[in-house]
Amino acid sequence: MSYRVLTALPVYNEEAHLIEVLGQVRQYSQDVLVVDDGSSDRTPLLLAEMDGIQVIRHEPNQGYGGALRTAFDYAIANDYDVLVTIDCDGQHQPKLIPEMAARIFPADREAPVDIVSGSRYLQEFAGDNAAPEDRRRINMEITKQLNRCFDLHLTDTFCGFKAYRVEALRKFEITELGYAMPLQLWIQAVRHGMVIEEFPVPRIYLDEARSFGGALDDSARRLAHYLEIIRREMALQHVDCGCPGSSL
Numbered sequence: 116m117s118y119r120v121l122t123a124l125p126v127y128n129e130e131a132h133l134i135e136v137l138g139q140v141r142q143y144s145q146d147v148l149v150v151d152d153g154s155s156d157r158t159p160l161l162l163a164e165m166d167g168i169q170v171i172r173h174e175p176n177q178g179y180g181g182a183l184r185t186a187f188d189y190a191i192a193n194d195y196d197v198l199v200t201i202d203c204d205g206q207h208q209p210k211l212i213p214e215m216a217a218r219i220f221p222a223d224r225e226a227p228v229d230i231v232s233g234s235r236y237l238q239e240f241a242g243d244n245a246a247p248e249d250r251r252r253i254n255m256e257i258t259k260q261l262n263r264c265f266d267l268h269l270t271d272t273f274c275g276f277k278a279y280r281v282e283a284l285r286k287f288e289i290t291e292l293g294y295a296m297p298l299q300l301w302i303q304a305v306r307h308g309m310v311i312e313e314f315p316v317p318r319i320y321l322d323e324a325r326s327f328g329g330a331l332d333d334s335a336r337r338l339a340h341y342l343e344i345i346r347r348e349m350a351l352q353h354v355d356c357g358c359p360g361s362s363l
Contacts, residue, residue, distance in 0.1 A: 118196035120216045122209075123148040123189070125182030125275075129203045130157040139209040140201065141167065148189055149203075150182040180296025184289040190281045196220075198284065202275040206319045207233070215278045215314050229283040229309035232269070233276035238315035246318060249334035257298070257341050264349075264356035265305045269313065273297055276316055283309055294331070295344040302348040 122144035126133065140147055147168045151158060153176030162170050171185055183200060190198040197216045201207045211233075218231040235246070246254070250273075258272040273294075286307045291299040304311060331337045349356065 118216075118220055119146070119194070120144060120197045120199060120212075121146045121148055121186075121190050121193070121195040122199045122201060122212055123150065123183075123186035124201055124203045125150050125152060125179055125186065126154060126158060126162075126203045127152040127176065127179075127182070128154045128156045128158060130154075130161060132203055132205045133158055133161050136203050136205060136209070137165065137168065140212070143209050143212040144199065146195070148186060150185045152176050152178070152182040178292035178296075179294050180289060180299075181292035183296060184292070187279075187284045187287065187289065190279075191284055195281050198279045198281055200275060200277050200279075207276040208317060208319075211276070211314075211316060215276070218312060218314060219278050219280050226310065227280050228312050229280045230304060230311045231278040231314050232271070232311065233274040233316040234269070234271035234313040235274055235316055235318035236270040237313050240315075240317040243318040244320045246320060249337075253334060253338050253341065256338060257345075260342070260345065261298075261301055265301075265354075266357060267301070267305070267311070269301075269311075271313070272301065274316065278314075283307075291344060291348075295341055298341060298344045299348050302345065302352055302354055306352045306354050 122140055126149050149162060149168055149170045151162060151170060151172040153173045159172065171189065173181065186198065186200060197219045199212050199216050201209065215231055218228055220227050254271065254273050258269050261267055261272060262269055287300060287303050289296060289299060331340060
């Protein structure tokens with residue numbers, strides 16, 4: 116049985132990588148959506164010159180989570196079976212799109228998977244880059260907290276390279292529009308009992324100075340913000356932490 120797969124890229128001021136990344140994505144995915152999240156560089160002009168892709172532009176900028184929410188809505192509205200999300204900064208390898216998408220409906224098991232999440236720490240690849248220390252530390256801390264609370268077995272909470280069963284996307288209520296959106300997603304996935312798998316992907320960092328925006332560029336504030344999002348979402352979803360010793 117064949118499945119309809121959409122690959123979506125959240126994009127904000129990516130003129131340096133856009134042409135190369137989209138060129139590779141189109142080799143491995145027939146249907147491609149770009150969510151231009153209010154880019155102010157040449158990204159809109161470059162997108163206007165490309166054929167064979169769908170573009171949705173946010174005006175003004177909504178945030179990374181807002182761009183992903185738009186991709187979720189588009190996949191649902193257009194009756195896709197699988198949505199693959201991939202960042203446009205060169206961190207991910209588009210050649211892995213078909214394999215990741217196939218894991219949603221694996222031939223070796225009866226039930227589908229709801230989320231196949233890329234992990235840059237599940238396996239070491241030749242040529243892996245070292246992650247910027249503050250990003251690695253915060254990722255590991257948040258991942259540890261979520262695993263401890265919800266008996267998950269994640270190794271990478273924040274990887275943007277994911278595949279989703281589109282039917283499962285209907286259950287999400289995404290209101291966190293910034294970079295903390297994945298934390299809201301994980302907690303809602305736990306609430307709905309979703310089936311989650313990780314998928315090893317290479318660790319590639321081309322822009323170590325990428326900004327998170329304003330105060331979140333300070334790592335201590337960013338970690339505090341992420342922990343607050345987790346606490347807030349747990350309260351909203353009526354999900355309790357299963358580990359009494361958690362600092363949450």
